[in-house]
Amino acid sequence: xxxxxxxxxxxxGGIEVEIIRKDIKNLHLSVRPPDGRVRVSAPRNxxxxxxxxxxxxxxxxxxxxxxxxxxxxxxxxxxMVSGESHYFRxxxxxLVVEEHDGxxxxxxxxEFLHVGVRPGTDREGRVKAMNDWYRQHVKDEIPGLxxxxxxxxxxxxxxxxxxxxxxxWGSCNVRARRIWLNSELAKKPPGCLExxxxxxxxxxxxxxxxDGFKSLMDRxxxxxxxxxxxxxxxxxxxxxx
Ligand SMILES: [Zn+2]
Numbered sequence: 001x002x003x004x005x006x007x008x009x010x011x012x013g014g015i016e017v018e019i020i021r022k023d024i025k026n027l028h029l030s031v032r033p034p035d036g037r038v039r040v041s042a043p044r045n046x047x048x049x050x051x052x053x054x055x056x057x058x059x060x061x062x063x064x065x066x067x068x069x070x071x072x073x074x075x076x077x078x079x080m081v082s083g084e085s086h087y088f089r090x091x092x093x094x095l096v097v098e099e100h101d102g103x104x105x106x107x108x109x110x111e112f113l114h115v116g117v118r119p120g121t122d123r124e125g126r127v128k129a130m131n132d133w134y135r136q137h138v139k140d141e142i143p144g145l146x147x148x149x150x151x152x153x154x155x156x157x158x159x160x161x162x163x164x165x166x167x168x169w170g171s172c173n174v175r176a177r178r179i180w181l182n183s184e185l186a187k188k189p190p191g192c193l194e195x196x197x198x199x200x201x202x203x204x205x206x207x208x209x210x211d212g213f214k215s216l217m218d219r220x221x222x223x224x225x226x227x228x229x230x231x232x233x234x235x236x237x238x239x240x241x
Pocket of ligand 1: 199200209
């Protein structure tokens, strides 16, 4: 007989932890996108107290994992030179850096991502031009998506913004009805951006990530698990793109 997994929440050391009880033998702890939440899969016979103890003993590990996210940012990055691979909307492009007079100009065509910058622009300047371009792309996508989902979900987004974030794909300030999206989503297949937006908008109806939240996601975006898996296949922590 197959019994459905049961989901609940625990607060441990100021961290919201999603608990999934199922027919397994060992505890499995993970930190997941889009917003770095902590999830534990646990055997059914382990009660909340025992779980709390197990989690407290692993708080160091959780903190270490979160520090790793941040340190990944400080690792040497791409040189931003011609020939490098860079991602846009889930596709890999080969970078072509060209010098020209005028403000930075970037476009994707065929298999190439053309980056035009002023002569002498250093690596930092080229990185900034790319990041600005990624952010603008997400900014351009949002109004259409918000307009599409507000009537479907019966919520209204008061304000939104796009910025580069190190550990989360999106966030939602429920009281202010303000949503932030990570500009790095421009590198992912377009369905991922839509998934993160719908996820954050669903928080306007349900705060946590419990069963109520999941059934909302199932109703509005039945393919959300697939899209989440796509995001997870290249975690934010691994700057491999
Ligand atoms: Zn969330």
